Amino acid sequence: MGDFLKVVRLLAASRDDNVSNLKLRARQALSIRSDAGAREFFERATKITATGSLVTSDDDAVTVSDPEVVRLVARRSVLGLVASAVPGGWRNVIPFKAIATQVAGAVASWVAEAALKPISGAEFAISPMEVRKVTATLVVSAELLKIGSDQIDAALQRDLVRAVTDELNATFASNDAPSATSPGGALYGTAPLPSTGSLTADAAMLINAFAGDLSRAFWLFSPKMAVALVDEFGIESTLGAAGGFLLGLPAIVVNGAPDGMIALVDASRIAVYDGPIVPAMATHATMTLDDNGSQTLLSLWQSNCAALRSELFCYWKPLADTCVWVDDAPMLGAEAPTRAAPAATTPAVLQKQTKTKGETA
Structure with a gap:
């Protein structure tokens, strides 16, 4: 069961609870046995209780390690599936760094003794490796998080993972052009061949x-x-x-x-850049909901709701x-x-x- 949903449930329950019980809830939620571990979590949780965000106002990001979410995404996304199934995997690169793509390479040839040896030149194209993010947001009632169980947490977690990976896979398996928000499809720039019918x-x-x-x-x-x-x-x-x-x-x-x-x-x-999965949660925000083309505003605090979000940072560039x-x-x-x-x-x-x-x- 993912730590992220446990943290969310803990924060939701602490909204109208005595703060003195927060340390006990931390130990119960994350199975923390030591007082030192509970105290550390208590200090981290109190930083974000007032805002309902996993990132504090002083840019002190609270990191929630959730290896289960990483495993679920790897089992469903094309990035994780190829990395585990294909020998050598992707051509992994560092984000925001320039990459050199070889346009023309060296050419070898047979030569006679004492004859001139042919010379070939290599040509490279330099392009930056950018980063994009695919995000999924889920709005649930605060009561559901307070009384939630491991089964509810697992269902919410699977729903977020499914939304993120399905969008990533659909984009990758397309010939869409790259844009300011998306890396585009891996098939972009290559025309399809006509099927033979067999x-x-x-x-x-x-x-x-x-x-x-x-x-x-x-x-x-x-x-x-x-x-x-x-x-x-x-x-x-x-x-x-x-x-x-x-x-x-x-x-x-x-x-x-x-x-x-x-x-x-x-x-x-x-x-390919296959980056981190960043979770977030908010309870004091106004959200814009897209309902069949019409947009409506939803106040999470007034509606007694919480918004759960998962963002996967990644990018790919077909050569x-x-x-x-x-x-x-x-x-x-x-x-x-x-x-x-x-x-x-x-x-x-x-x-x-x-x-x-x-x-x-």
């Missing part, structure tokens, strides 16, 4: 058109697309709606990826030859369109599988 042929086409490093590559698609691929490839894959492998390459399956999209992505060709993808692959049960066969040669393993399926049918 998932087997589509996979062959993507592999043959891929210009990146296959040893650092992964598939990216939605759970429904994964089910359609399982139906196509059968026992030839270890793929499922939660991920696995397809043709020996890791398959990253995320909600938010468009149905019909299959992407083959080189993790080493995407500069050259990052991916190849299709956006109109046939789904399960859909009638395949009539298209010309791809010009690329189908790998032997796919040719064998296609022949076997045809003979069986």
